[in-house]
Amino acid sequence: MSRQAVEQLIDRxxxxxxxxxxxxxxxxxxxxxxxxxxxxxxxAAARSVDWNLPGEELRxxxxxxxx
Amino acid sequence: MMTADSEKVRFLQNAxxxxxxxxxxxxxxxxxxxxxxxxxxxxxxxxGERGDSCYLVCDGELEVxxxxxxxxxxxxxxxxxxxxxxxxxxxxxxxxxxTVRALTEAKLLILHxxxxxxxxxxxxxxxxxxxxxxxxxxxxxxxxxxxTSQRVSSTGERMTILTDLQRRVYFRLSSQARFLWDRMxxxxxxxxxxxxxxxxxxxxxxxxxxxxxxxLAIAGFLEVQPLTEDLPVSDATTAWWQRTAARAARILEWRxxxxxxxxVLTWMYDAGISGLFTAGGQAILAAVAIxxxxxxxxxxxxxxxxxxLCSDFTLLVFLVPAWILTVILHEAGHAFTVKTVGCHIGGAxxxxxxxxxxxxVDTSDLWRAERRERIAxxxxxxxxxxxxxxxxxLWSSIAPxxxxxxxxxxxxxxxxxxxxxxxxxxxxxxxxxxxxxWLEAPNLRSHAFRTLRDFRSWRTHRLELVYAAAxxxxxxxxxxxxxxxxxxxxxxxxxxxxxxALASGLARVPAMVLTVLIGFGVLYxxxxxxxxxxxxxx
Numbered sequence: 001m002s003r004q005a006v007e008q009l010i011d012r013x014x015x016x017x018x019x020x021x022x023x024x025x026x027x028x029x030x031x032x033x034x035x036x037x038x039x040x041x042x043x044a045a046a047r048s049v050d051w052n053l054p055g056e057e058l059r060x061x062x063x064x065x066x067x
Numbered sequence: 068m069m070t071a072d073s074e075k076v077r078f079l080q081n082a083x084x085x086x087x088x089x090x091x092x093x094x095x096x097x098x099x100x101x102x103x104x105x106x107x108x109x110x111x112x113x114x115g116e117r118g119d120s121c122y123l124v125c126d127g128e129l130e131v132x133x134x135x136x137x138x139x140x141x142x143x144x145x146x147x148x149x150x151x152x153x154x155x156x157x158x159x160x161x162x163x164x165x166t167v168r169a170l171t172e173a174k175l176l177i178l179h180x181x182x183x184x185x186x187x188x189x190x191x192x193x194x195x196x197x198x199x200x201x202x203x204x205x206x207x208x209x210x211x212x213x214x215t216s217q218r219v220s221s222t223g224e225r226m227t228i229l230t231d232l233q234r235r236v237y238f239r240l241s242s243q244a245r246f247l248w249d250r251m252x253x254x255x256x257x258x259x260x261x262x263x264x265x266x267x268x269x270x271x272x273x274x275x276x277x278x279x280x281x282x283l284a285i286a287g288f289l290e291v292q293p294l295t296e297d298l299p300v301s302d303a304t305t306a307w308w309q310r311t312a313a314r315a316a317r318i319l320e321w322r323x324x325x326x327x328x329x330x331v332l333t334w335m336y337d338a339g340i341s342g343l344f345t346a347g348g349q350a351i352l353a354a355v356a357i358x359x360x361x362x363x364x365x366x367x368x369x370x371x372x373x374x375x376l377c378s379d380f381t382l383l384v385f386l387v388p389a390w391i392l393t394v395i396l397h398e399a400g401h402a403f404t405v406k407t408v409g410c411h412i413g414g415a416x417x418x419x420x421x422x423x424x425x426x427x428v429d430t431s432d433l434w435r436a437e438r439r440e441r442i443a444x445x446x447x448x449x450x451x452x453x454x455x456x457x458x459x460x461l462w463s464s465i466a467p468x469x470x471x472x473x474x475x476x477x478x479x480x481x482x483x484x485x486x487x488x489x490x491x492x493x494x495x496x497x498x499x500x501x502x503x504x505w506l507e508a509p510n511l512r513s514h515a516f517r518t519l520r521d522f523r524s525w526r527t528h529r530l531e532l533v534y535a536a537a538x539x540x541x542x543x544x545x546x547x548x549x550x551x552x553x554x555x556x557x558x559x560x561x562x563x564x565x566x567x568a569l570a571s572g573l574a575r576v577p578a579m580v581l582t583v584l585i586g587f588g589v590l591y592x593x594x595x596x597x598x599x600x601x602x603x604x605x
Contacts, residue, residue, distance in 0.1 A: 003262060006262055006265060007144075007262060010257075010258045010261045010262065010273055011144065014258065014273065015200065017083070017084075017196065020274070023273075024274070054240065054243040054244035054247075054275065055239060055247075055282060055283065056282060056510060057236065057285070057286035058228075058238060058239050058431070058509055059509075060413075060429065061430045061431045061433060062322075062429050062430070062431075063398070063401040063444065063448055063497055063500065064425040064427040064496055065394045065425060065426050065452075065489060066485070066488055066489060
């Protein structure tokens with residue numbers, strides 16, 4: 001899949017909420033459904049969507065002493 | 068040509084995000100649209116210019132380009148039928164952030180700013196989707212004044228801690244998120260970031276990229292252009308119970324803090340307290356702690372027996388100041404241990420935390436420290452309480468027949484109880500931070516409540532689930548006890564002046580208020596754990 005095809009896929013994801021939902025429930029099927037011609041590596045990339053947030057705000061730490 | 072309004076209506080209904088509008092609003096909007104044609108090569112909007120319209124592509128192909136610093140053009144996107152552009156300048160009240168040029172002959176529908184804002188006022192779902200679209204087209208830019216520090220977790224994962232030095236806010240980035248952070252330079256769009264992320268990590272993760280940018284923006288680590296003041300600001304998305312829960316949480320976690328304490332504590336630490344943190348100093352403190360505990364245990368509960376020897380007045384006059392002193396020592400234990408690891412104290416103060424008053428020190432800067440250092444700081448408070456108790460026991464054992472002896476035994480008992488209670492991990496006391504740091508699970512409480520909300524993650528996040536359930540059970544039990552305790556004491560106090568039945572009724576009022584507050588406090592804890600659209604990005 002060319003970079004242009006990847007970009008089109010991302011554009012679709014950004015502009016189409018229903019596609020976003022499809023990607024969330026079954027990323028591989030959603031990507032294949034667009035008609036994108038994927039290599040094995042690209043299929044694996046579509047499958048290995050990571051839903052864990054890789055960054056987060058760290059909450060204030062207050063070491064308290066209960067009275 | 069799309070002359071009939073009915074054709075425009077059909078077109079709008081199929082174009083994102085206008086399909087979210089109700090039918091009558093779509094019809095109204097369609098009547099406000101003007102159709103215009105552009106020949107190939109002509110510029111529709113130009114970067115830097117101001118504008119009062121946005122455009123919907125009916126037909127043709129257009130390219131979005133920006134001018135780089137070296138005056139070369141860079142293509143950001145290609146737009147086709149159904150695409151909306153030009154909305155950013157209207158929603159931000161700023162100049163156009165890119166140039167849009169027709170690549171082929173193009174037919175566009177013009178939507179004026181006033182009509183767009185009117186549609187947003189009348190369609191919250193449409194407004195939400197439009198703002199989402201705006202966000203996904205952002206070119207995120209890091210704010211200046213953010214310090215970065217690296218650390219390696221116990222699992223070997225390399226992490227970056229971002230510190231906003233002005234606001235003292237911290238953000239943790241995994242190596243994946245750091246990859247994205249380094250590219251948030253006002254050049255990369257979310258699409259660029261997603262593509263580069265795909266090539267680097269071999270995962271198609273637009274959701275992850277968007278959420279990372281969104282979290283950083285909400286936490287204030289990115290420069291965010293403000294939305295136009297003309298935009299309808301509605302609090303309607305927040306339900307009454309959410310607002311009430313937030314108010315209850317403010318009461319349950321009320322606090323006053325003095326911020327500028329770090330300089331004084333640093334001076335005290337350098338002036339001599341650092342000696343306690345040498346090997347010799349620690350050996351002496353450990354000997355005192357152990358000796359005190361042993362004497363206390365072998366004395367066979369002297370503190371309980373001594374209760375009979377103390378009048379209420381003596382307890383009040385002696386124990387309250389002594390108790391305040393042990394609390395100060397507890398917090399000093401945390402604060403000076405923070406200084407040993409070279410971190411900053413964000414402040415110190417007093418307040419209320421769920422069931423009782425508290426004193427606290429802000430040790431947020433520890434997020435930059437190693438795991439064992441963070442755990443050491445959290446344990447230092449209870450350890451200081453144990454030391455205070457042991458000193459009291461040793462003092463009372465030197466003069467066992469003095470008047471002070473039974474009171475010192477009381478101080479020791481309270482100090483030891485304080486040390487044990489503060490190791491409770493089910494509310495955010497010292498034990499919670501020990502557990503969180505030991506597990507390398509920052510924001511454990513938020514994650515636990517988030518897991519509780521999402522039953523799909525129960526199987527994969529069992530630890531969080533167990534923590535959330537245990538914490539809720541604990542809050543429930545302690546609430547019940549606290550409410551009963553308050554009611555009994557208030558009733559006993561009020562019945563000195565009022566008939567028993569009236570005193571009993573009156574005593575129920577604060578108990579009920581506390582119950583409601585705690586109920587809403589729990590709701591707030593669960594609610595704020597959600598990562599979602601209630602948080603405002605722009």
